[in-house]
Amino acid sequence: MVTNRPLGLQLTHIDHGYTIGGTFTPVLDDISLTIAPGEFVALLGPSGCGKSTLLRLIAGLEPPHGGAILAEGTPITGPGPDRIVMFQDPTLYPWRTVRGNVALGHDIAGRKDPASVEAAIELVGLKGFERAWPHQLSGGMAQRAALARALVNDPRLLILDEPLGKLDSLTRLTMQTELHRLWQDRGFTAIMVTHDVEEALLLATRIIVFSPRPARIIGDLPIDLPPHRHRDDPRLLDLRKNILVQLGHSADW
Amino acid sequence: MSASDTRAPPVRATGQTATKAGPRRTLLPWAAGPAWFLAALVTWRWPDADDFPDTSQLAALFLAVGLGLTAAAALRRLSARAPWAIALGLGFAAWEIAQAKLLWLPRPFFGTPQDLLDVFLTDWKRLGDSLLHSLGLLAVGYGIGAVLGVAVGVGLGRSPRFRYWVRPLIRLVGPLPPVALLPLAFVLIPSGRLASEALLALAAGFPTTILTWSGVAAVDPAYYDVARTMGARNRFLVLRVALPAAMPQIFVGLFMGLGVSFATLVVAEMLGVKSGLGFYMQWAQGWAAYPNMYAALLMMSLMCTGLVTLLFKVRDRVLSWQKDGLKW
Numbered sequence: 001m002v003t004n005r006p007l008g009l010q011l012t013h014i015d016h017g018y019t020i021g022g023t024f025t026p027v028l029d030d031i032s033l034t035i036a037p038g039e040f041v042a043l044l045g046p047s048g049c050g051k052s053t054l055l056r057l058i059a060g061l062e063p064p065h066g067g068a069i070l071a072e073g074t075p076i077t078g079p080g081p082d083r084i085v086m087f088q089d090p091t092l093y094p095w096r097t098v099r100g101n102v103a104l105g106h107d108i109a110g111r112k113d114p115a116s117v118e119a120a121i122e123l124v125g126l127k128g129f130e131r132a133w134p135h136q137l138s139g140g141m142a143q144r145a146a147l148a149r150a151l152v153n154d155p156r157l158l159i160l161d162e163p164l165g166k167l168d169s170l171t172r173l174t175m176q177t178e179l180h181r182l183w184q185d186r187g188f189t190a191i192m193v194t195h196d197v198e199e200a201l202l203l204a205t206r207i208i209v210f211s212p213r214p215a216r217i218i219g220d221l222p223i224d225l226p227p228h229r230h231r232d233d234p235r236l237l238d239l240r241k242n243i244l245v246q247l248g249h250s251a252d253w
Numbered sequence: 254m255s256a257s258d259t260r261a262p263p264v265r266a267t268g269q270t271a272t273k274a275g276p277r278r279t280l281l282p283w284a285a286g287p288a289w290f291l292a293a294l295v296t297w298r299w300p301d302a303d304d305f306p307d308t309s310q311l312a313a314l315f316l317a318v319g320l321g322l323t324a325a326a327a328l329r330r331l332s333a334r335a336p337w338a339i340a341l342g343l344g345f346a347a348w349e350i351a352q353a354k355l356l357w358l359p360r361p362f363f364g365t366p367q368d369l370l371d372v373f374l375t376d377w378k379r380l381g382d383s384l385l386h387s388l389g390l391l392a393v394g395y396g397i398g399a400v401l402g403v404a405v406g407v408g409l410g411r412s413p414r415f416r417y418w419v420r421p422l423i424r425l426v427g428p429l430p431p432v433a434l435l436p437l438a439f440v441l442i443p444s445g446r447l448a449s450e451a452l453l454a455l456a457a458g459f460p461t462t463i464l465t466w467s468g469v470a471a472v473d474p475a476y477y478d479v480a481r482t483m484g485a486r487n488r489f490l491v492l493r494v495a496l497p498a499a500m501p502q503i504f505v506g507l508f509m510g511l512g513v514s515f516a517t518l519v520v521a522e523m524l525g526v527k528s529g530l531g532f533y534m535q536w537a538q539g540w541a542a543y544p545n546m547y548a549a550l551l552m553m554s555l556m557c558t559g560l561v562t563l564l565f566k567v568r569d570r571v572l573s574w575q576k577d578g579l580k581w
Contacts, residue, residue, distance in 0.1 A: 085479075085482045093498070094574055095500065095572075095574045105483040109484065
């Protein structure tokens with residue numbers, strides 16, 4: 001697999017909201033953020049604050065109401081295969097086998113590249129399950145297949161919308177390690193929404209903390225730690241405490 | 254599936270039920286042949302109550318079936334179906350005795366097995382011709398209705414503007430039984446065949462449209478998001494996402510449409526089209542030729558069940574990804 005250059009992003013004064021039942025609810029409030037190529041940015045914030053909405057805007061699934069999102073200086077006007085999203089649910093197509101699901105991006109592009117499909121399946125450890133139907137997979141395996149489906153497009157930016165949120169804790173630990181290894185090997189830029197402070201601390205090079213809805217950026221912490229981090233590292237524990245205070249959970253600590 | 258269960262060696266360890274079922278299962282297929290030999294013997298040796306045609310041919314037919322079943326038993330090809338084969342043989346023997354030998358039921362409404370056989374032996378050409386006409390009419394009408402139904406259903410599910418204009422029309426015309434339009438159709442459309450095909454298309458189209466629409470409307474929006482982030486355009490979203498996702502529902506619609514088509518076909522053939530099994534039945538009834546009517550009924554039943562079986566075979570292939578499904 002060829003590895004593309006990682007993508008850099010500039011978000012300037014993003015405003016967004018939804019009209020539900022006739023009333024307008026603001027979701028994002030003046031978000032400005034610059035993400036350098038190759039960064040692993042974790043977005044942390046209270047549940048429902050609008051982090052996932054921000055990801056949809058970056059993916060190009062919706063245009064923002066206000067502000068601009070630039071990818072290397074060019075405005076994002078729609079979705080594109082260089083920015084791949086991995087959702088909380090695997091959202092595999094039940095009518096395609098694992099192989100068919102992983103090949104989705106190729107089918108859309110009208111490209112035939114079975115070798116890269118097989119390579120991606122092997123990379124996420126699903127070799128031998130190419131012909132399995134999604135309903136035959138466990139939750140962790142399904143999410144691995146979704147990861148392979150994303151990676152086969154060789155994205156320059158991987159958008160992770162709480163991709164490990166529904167996995168059991170052991171599978172989660174394994175997948176965190178694998179995501180980290182992939183990010184190091186392939187060198188894409190990664191933006192990940194998560195509710196798990198520890199997960200953010202283990203994986204990210206930078207953590208953005210959001211306020212409750214409408215989301216504003218209330219914290220921007222670079223994590224200057226070596227890539228191979230240990231969960232019990234005292235520096236991580238300090239950072240964790242700091243973030244929890246920003247999220248308004250000082251009393252729980 | 255059933256063949257593999259019964260072919261499996263009897264399990265000794267699981268207790269009494271298994272060992273009891275063992276010998277009965279192995280002997281049962283051997284009883285199917287004799288049941289038919291009995292029917293043949295009764296037909297051949299017991300004198301008919303009246304001068305019925307083809308008694309000896311019928312006896313020969315029963316004998317042939319009995320021989321075939323015995324061969325099947327010897328080749329171990331008859332296990333799950335053995336009870337049915339026995340019941341059918343005994344049933345034919347009982348029918349033969351009750352009607353051909355004892356004349357228990359009033360004639361001409363109830364015929365004998367040899368009457369039915371005689372219809373197939375003497376009138377097979379017209380019966381076959383009627384079957385082909387019915388099938389041809391169905392194929393064109395149902396085919397057009399199915400394709401249009403899927404197309405309109407996808408339009409209704411995907412495009413608000415299409416929905417705005419087409420939904421009221423569907424709601425007005427769709428629930429109408431197609432048969433109600435029959436008199437009008439025969440007046441408006443000069444060719445009876447064309448009119449029937451149009452009605453068959455309507456009959457098949459309405460349930461297909463509604464269920465395709467419902468299936469497309471129920472597609473998880475996340476499926477579209479996944480494809481869109483990889484750069485999919487509308488064509489891919491419709492043909493490769495919406496359609497396969499809605500396929501289980503579409504097949505329900507196709508099945509319902511097939512049922513309405515059968516009803517519409519028979520009525521159309523009885524009232525307007527001068528060919529087909531419905532027409533044959535109407536004609537047979539006019540001449541009080543009840544055995545012919547039974548023969549046509551049998552043909553129609555085989556045609557309908559054959560087509561439903563075909564539809565389910567296609568469905569099982571297309572929906573092989575589903576966890577489980579109804580087995581027709």
